[in-house]
Amino acid sequence: MLELVATKDLKAAAHLTFNNMKPYYEMFAVDWDVEDVYQATKNLKNFDILCKGEHIGVVRLSFEEGRCQLRDIQIAATYQNKGYGAHVIAKVVDVARQQSVKFIDLKVFQRSPAFKLYSRIGFAVDRKDDRFYYMSFQV
Numbered sequence: 001m002l003e004l005v006a007t008k009d010l011k012a013a014a015h016l017t018f019n020n021m022k023p024y025y026e027m028f029a030v031d032w033d034v035e036d037v038y039q040a041t042k043n044l045k046n047f048d049i050l051c052k053g054e055h056i057g058v059v060r061l062s063f064e065e066g067r068c069q070l071r072d073i074q075i076a077a078t079y080q081n082k083g084y085g086a087h088v089i090a091k092v093v094d095v096a097r098q099q100s101v102k103f104i105d106l107k108v109f110q111r112s113p114a115f116k117l118y119s120r121i122g123f124a125v126d127r128k129d130d131r132f133y134y135m136s137f138q139v
Contacts, residue, residue, distance in 0.1 A: 002087045004059060004095070007046035013058040014038035017074045024109055028131060044071055049088055051079070059088055061095065068096040068139075070106040073114070085117050096139045104139060107132040 007013050014037040018025075025032050041060055049057040056079040060071040073088050096104050106123065108115050110133055119125075123135040 001052060002084065002091060003050050004047035004088075004091050005050060007048045007058060010042050010046060011038055013046055013048070013074075014041060016058060016076060017041065017072065020074050020077070024112070027111070041071070049073075049075070049084070051084065056084060057088070059092060061092065063099055063101065066101055068092070068099065068101045068104045070104050085114065086121060089117075089121055093137075093139055102139055104137045105135070107134050 011034075014034050017037045018032070018034045021032075021037075024030070044060040044062050047059050047061070048055055049059055055076075057073065057075040059073045062069045062071055070089075070092055073085060075084055075088075092104060104123075106118065108118060109131060110128065115133060118135055118137075121137070123137045125133050126136050127134045
């Protein structure tokens with residue numbers, strides 16, 4: 001059973017994000033460290049992802065102009081590729097409904113395996129650039 005709870009340790013969440021995203025930062029020459037991630041995410045709605053009470057990741061959202069932005073989902077390496085991402089997205093849809101928004105938007109690196117997950121769940125590509133797909137899902 002997954003649950004989302006308000007993140008208690010934003011620095012630890014930033015560390016998890018940095019570790020997960022480091023290959024992309026290196027690939028695209030993004031000169032970020034853990035402090036940069038912390039500064040970029042501290043004012044978002046941060047939720048710890050718990051599975052049976054165990055911390056397995058973090059998800060971040062923001063709400064703008066009546067839409068929910070799924071800023072990122074970070075699952076700890078030992079829990080990746082086990083179906084948790086789809087469950088987290090279902091929880092995000094619940095949060096979006098509670099906030100009475102009609103759409104969830106996100107951007108994902110074109111090279112990210114998460115793109116397949118988002119597509120399978122029903123996110124549609126609205127546009128793309130040289131690095132990202134910009135996707136949306138109608139709630």
